[in-house]
Amino acid sequence: MVYTIAAYHDIGHHIDSKTHEIISAKMMEKIQGACSYIQENCDQDLSLDEVSRLCGFSSYYFSRCFKRVTTVNFVEYLATQRIKRVQLLLIDTDLSITEVAYQAGFKSLSTFNRVFRQFNGCSPSEYKKYYHEE
Numbered sequence: 001m002v003y004t005i006a007a008y009h010d011i012g013h014h015i016d017s018k019t020h021e022i023i024s025a026k027m028m029e030k031i032q033g034a035c036s037y038i039q040e041n042c043d044q045d046l047s048l049d050e051v052s053r054l055c056g057f058s059s060y061y062f063s064r065c066f067k068r069v070t071t072v073n074f075v076e077y078l079a080t081q082r083i084k085r086v087q088l089l090l091i092d093t094d095l096s097i098t099e100v101a102y103q104a105g106f107k108s109l110s111t112f113n114r115v116f117r118q119f120n121g122c123s124p125s126e127y128k129k130y131y132h133e134e
């Protein structure tokens with residue numbers, strides 16, 4: 001029997017748009033749970049091994065599933081969540097950039113500055129200055 005995409009949705013499955021592989025509803029639920037956990041705990045020292053264990057997957061399998069569902073790898077997703085937290089802290093607080101970086105979970109200022117620039121196209125100080133002038 002050939003199932004259409006709609007049929008898979010009806011029986012609790014999704015189709016990966018790039019690979020056309022079936023993604024089970026259970027896998028989607030576990031990855032969504034992992035994403036929520038990462039969002040809530042991105043200021044902590046999270047590892048792929050830790051989060052994959054929470055989902056009940058091996059690191060390798062979790063990494064593959066995570067990328068299929070979110071379209072980014074674990075490290076990119078974690079960095080994105082940390083940058084989102086940084087952006088809020090830079091705008092809504094008077095904390096120094098160093099304090100903001102550490103509160104968001106970055107362990108190295110050089111890594112923080114590089115990642116921030118990649119995501120925002122400017123330095124953290126330029127970002128803070130821009131939003132505090134408005």
